[in-house]
Structures are given as C-alpha cells and as structure tokens.
Amino acid sequence: MDKFFFVSLLSFLLAAHGIVGNMMYDNIAMLQELESLDIEEENEIELSEIPSWRSERGGKVLVNVDSFGAAGNGESDDTEAFRKAWNISCATPKSVFLVPQGRIYLVNATKFIGPCAGNIIIQIDGKVVAPDEPKNWDPKLPRVWLVFSKLHKAVFQGSGVIDGSGTKWWAASCKKNKSNRCIGAPTALTIDSSSAIKVKGITIQNSQQMHFTISKSNSVRIYGVKVSSPGDSPNTDGIHISESINVAIQDSQIGTGDDCISIVNASKNIKMKRIFCGPGHGVSIGSLGKNNSTGLVSKVILDTAVFKDTTNGVRIKTWQGGAGYVRGVRFQNVKVENVSNPIIIDQFYCDSPSSCQNQTSAVEISEIMYQNISGTTKSAKAIKFDCSDTFPCSNLVLSNVNLDKLDGTVETFCHSAQGFGYGVVHPSAQCLNSNDQISQIKASITQDIIHHTEL
Numbered sequence: 001m002d003k004f005f006f007v008s009l010l011s012f013l014l015a016a017h018g019i020v021g022n023m024m025y026d027n028i029a030m031l032q033e034l035e036s037l038d039i040e041e042e043n044e045i046e047l048s049e050i051p052s053w054r055s056e057r058g059g060k061v062l063v064n065v066d067s068f069g070a071a072g073n074g075e076s077d078d079t080e081a082f083r084k085a086w087n088i089s090c091a092t093p094k095s096v097f098l099v100p101q102g103r104i105y106l107v108n109a110t111k112f113i114g115p116c117a118g119n120i121i122i123q124i125d126g127k128v129v130a131p132d133e134p135k136n137w138d139p140k141l142p143r144v145w146l147v148f149s150k151l152h153k154a155v156f157q158g159s160g161v162i163d164g165s166g167t168k169w170w171a172a173s174c175k176k177n178k179s180n181r182c183i184g185a186p187t188a189l190t191i192d193s194s195s196a197i198k199v200k201g202i203t204i205q206n207s208q209q210m211h212f213t214i215s216k217s218n219s220v221r222i223y224g225v226k227v228s229s230p231g232d233s234p235n236t237d238g239i240h241i242s243e244s245i246n247v248a249i250q251d252s253q254i255g256t257g258d259d260c261i262s263i264v265n266a267s268k269n270i271k272m273k274r275i276f277c278g279p280g281h282g283v284s285i286g287s288l289g290k291n292n293s294t295g296l297v298s299k300v301i302l303d304t305a306v307f308k309d310t311t312n313g314v315r316i317k318t319w320q321g322g323a324g325y326v327r328g329v330r331f332q333n334v335k336v337e338n339v340s341n342p343i344i345i346d347q348f349y350c351d352s353p354s355s356c357q358n359q360t361s362a363v364e365i366s367e368i369m370y371q372n373i374s375g376t377t378k379s380a381k382a383i384k385f386d387c388s389d390t391f392p393c394s395n396l397v398l399s400n401v402n403l404d405k406l407d408g409t410v411e412t413f414c415h416s417a418q419g420f421g422y423g424v425v426h427p428s429a430q431c432l433n434s435n436d437q438i439s440q441i442k443a444s445i446t447q448d449i450i451h452h453t454e455l
C-alpha cells in the first residue's frame, strides 16, 4: 500500500465529511511527520583508506605504537607505549595513530584525551586485548577500558579487533550468579564528548560489559562495525548511545547477550540502517526513567533490519516513575526470525534484584510508527503495548505488519495504549484505543460502507 495512503484517505474524508477541527489536523500533521521523518546525513566525507602502515603517502604522519616500545605479543603490558604514542599522535596534525596488523597488544584501562591537533586517524589493524582479571582492574577507572574523549573530526578505522577478555567479568556478574555482588563492569570502547567522528570496519568483541558507548557527542557515523559476544554474556550491550545527537549506525552486525543497540537519555536524531541483530535483546530505546529520573529521546529511525533468535525486536522500555518522553520514532522494513517479542513497549520494566513498585509518573511515549515488519515470533503476544496507567501511550501507528508463529496463533496485547493500524496488520491492532477523531473517521467509513451496501 502506498505509504501516504492513509494520510490521503484522512484528508479525503476530512473534505468529504467536513469533520474539521484542529485536533484532526494535528493528527494528520503527526502522521505526515512520522511518515516523512528523516534524519539529515552530512555529505559523505571520503573515508580515507590508509593503504598500509608501510606507506607514508598522503601527507600523513604515521605514529606506530611499536615505535614506542609496544611488544605486541599479547602478554607484555603495552599500556605505556599506547599512551606515549597517543600523546605524540594527538599533538601532530594529520597523524595516524597506528596499531599494526598481525599482532596482539595488551592494554590497561586508558583515557585517550583530545583535543588533538586535527584530523587524526586511529587506525586499528591489529588486536587490542584487555587484561582479563577483574581483581587487578584499575580502581580509578572501574567502568571503562578504552576511552576517547574530546575529539573533533577523528576517524577510527581498520580491520582490527578490540577484545575485552570478558569471560571472568561475566562469571563475576550478579546476573550469572545470584550470590555475586552487583557491580558494574567496564565498557570496552567509549567515544565521549566528541564531534564529527567516523568509525568504520572495526570489530569489538567479548566486552566486560557494554561494547561500544557513544556519550555526550554530536555527529557520529558508524559503518560496517561488527560486535560479537556470546548470547549468554550478561549486560553486554552492543552499541549504546547516551546524551548524543546526530548518530548514524549502518551496515553493522551485532550479536551479544543484551541489547544490540540501546538508546538512552538526552539522545536525538538517531538513525540506524541495515542492521543485523542476533543473538541479543533487540534494538531498544531505554531503559529510561529509572529511580524517578528524566528520560528524553526523540527522532529515532530504524530502517532495514534483521533480528534473528533475539528476545526482542524493536523495544521501548521505561521504569515505573520517572518523567520525560519518547516521541517521533519510526521502525521500518524489519524482518524477524524466531524472535520472542518482535514489537514491544514495556513501561513496567524492572531489571533490579528487588521488585519494583508501580508509580503514577512515567516517561510518556507517543508518535511511534511501525511500518513493514514481518516474520516469525516465538511467543503468542507478537505485539505488546504495555503502557503506563496514568500516561497512556499515544499515537502508536502500525502499517503493514505481518507476524506469525510457527505453531499456533498470535495476538496483540494492549494496556493503556492508543493508536491505530492501517494496511495489513496481523495480529490485528484492534485492541488499541482510538482517540475521538480517529473513531469519528472510522465511524464515517463504516457508515459509508453500510450506505453503499443498502443501495
């Protein structure tokens, strides 16, 4: 069906039936906005392929960690060599911070801080590994491993691997063993307080906890990144976006033990394109609103994704309590395969060892569109909208959704959820409450049909 069909239909009915009102116009405007929601991508700056570390063409200054005493044998501590190389590289215009191919570098938790002289390239062709013993981790940096901060116009690229050596951290997690104390573990790679960043081709794997966090940044483009951890590794989110705007992730393959991509507070203009997720917990907005906090997320697009053997497909999760909003989201062209909750909004999210109480306040969810989503679900509730009693979800729009279960029937679950479906919607979107304007239109359509049948 033409994607503007419903909008045209509404406009037509509006004219034909004279159902005019500001609220009606608001609805049409909302739909039009959702359907045409796009996030501007900057003109593609050519990602400079550095031919190889032997080459010094192109006016680039190679700063090779090996020249600063890195052993690259996977056993010697190369942290100091990395720090020295960073200092020189960062201070040199047009430099390439090079981690050469074919070797393994053991590096402790380190902050690589800018601003740098300009146009730095971080070329990771070799493998960087973290020390694997949680007990020896630097107590001053308990939640991070490799942090890049305050960079402007930097490119991360290469065929290399960043490996968090997470096995012992996972075993020490309270998610794995209830008798363990719940403490946070490091994020493998963090890009923080930066702008105009490109990341291309790197593999991040076996992180202690989250794999790749983008925080407090503006304009970050991620292409062809691979994230990989076992499906049962605890809290190992793939790419986590926090307090950032204008972030695009595309052509990336993510398999982890938690969310493939998670988007949290103060994030806006986030675009994900051609994403493969599995195993993992799907693509999530949230969690938001924990401990009565404010969560603000708007303008998010996921376009073209495959979810395979994941617990969720597209999810929005908020805790009870809290304030703020999630609004202006479009999930489209999604294929799910053997997924437990292909489409889910959960406003009763509780991921805490003690149980959570219901509250009256909530992060408000509105203007969420699901378009062209199909495939197989593992649970009967293929679509689940479980919303706050005090702030119902509003303007949830489903169009061309077709979800089936291999054995048995599927259904849509709604609690305190308002919206509508058009085109094919299976299981049916009937349980969504329509607001007055939509009901009026629906009644008009029905009347028309009765009228015509009588004639």
Ligand SMILES: *[C@@H]1O[C@H](CO)[C@@H](O)[C@H](O)[C@H]1NC(C)=O
Binding pocket: 080, 083, 084, 087
């Ligand atoms: C790198 O530069 C910072 C700031 O100038 C300095 O504090 C630090 O000692 C330097 N580290 C190395 C390894 O040279």
Ligand SMILES: *[C@@H]1O[C@H](CO)[C@@H](O)[C@H](O)[C@H]1NC(C)=O
Binding pocket: 077, 079, 080, 108, 131, 136, 137, 138
């Ligand atoms: C790396 O961490 C280990 C274990 O805590 C420590 O012994 C070593 O000194 C650290 N290396 C550097 C360069 O800080």
Ligand SMILES: *[C@@H]1O[C@H](CO)[C@@H](O)[C@H](O)[C@H]1NC(C)=O
Binding pocket: 177, 178, 179, 180
């Ligand atoms: C959980 O941790 C406790 C205490 O460290 C240990 O005795 C027990 O064997 C662990 N259980 C599992 C299933 O690993």
Ligand SMILES: *[C@@H]1O[C@H](CO)[C@@H](O)[C@H](O)[C@H]1NC(C)=O
Binding pocket: 265, 266, 293, 294, 295, 296
């Ligand atoms: C979320 O972001 C807003 C706006 O930046 C801020 O006021 C609020 O404190 C943030 N909430 C949390 C939980 O960090």
Ligand SMILES: *[C@@H]1O[C@H](CO)[C@@H](O)[C@H](O)[C@H]1NC(C)=O
Binding pocket: 291, 292, 321, 359
């Ligand atoms: C959140 O606020 C509610 C209402 O003020 C209060 O009852 C509840 O204890 C608060 N929750 C937390 C985790 O602080």
Ligand SMILES: *[C@@H]1O[C@H](CO)[C@@H](O)[C@H](O)[C@H]1NC(C)=O
Binding pocket: 291
């Ligand atoms: C919850 O928020 C309150 C007030 O901001 C803070 O004092 C408390 O430490 C927070 N609790 C947790 C578990 O984060």
Ligand SMILES: *[C@@H]1O[C@H](CO)[C@@H](O)[C@H](O)[C@H]1NC(C)=O
Binding pocket: 309, 310, 311, 338
């Ligand atoms: C479905 O996914 C589960 C993991 O959630 C996996 O164990 C199972 O093998 C998958 N089934 C099929 C038919 O692929």
Ligand SMILES: *[C@@H]1O[C@H](CO)[C@@H](O)[C@H](O)[C@H]1NC(C)=O
Binding pocket: 304, 305, 332, 333, 334, 335, 372
């Ligand atoms: C619907 O989504 C699937 C899966 O991404 C895609 O292959 C197909 O082209 C989409 N259909 C339309 C009409 O865009």
Ligand SMILES: *[C@@H]1O[C@H](CO)[C@@H](O)[C@H](O)[C@H]1NC(C)=O
Binding pocket: 356, 357, 358, 389, 415
């Ligand atoms: C919270 O509210 C939901 C929806 O009204 C209800 O299903 C659930 O039982 C409540 N939970 C608690 C702990 O009261």
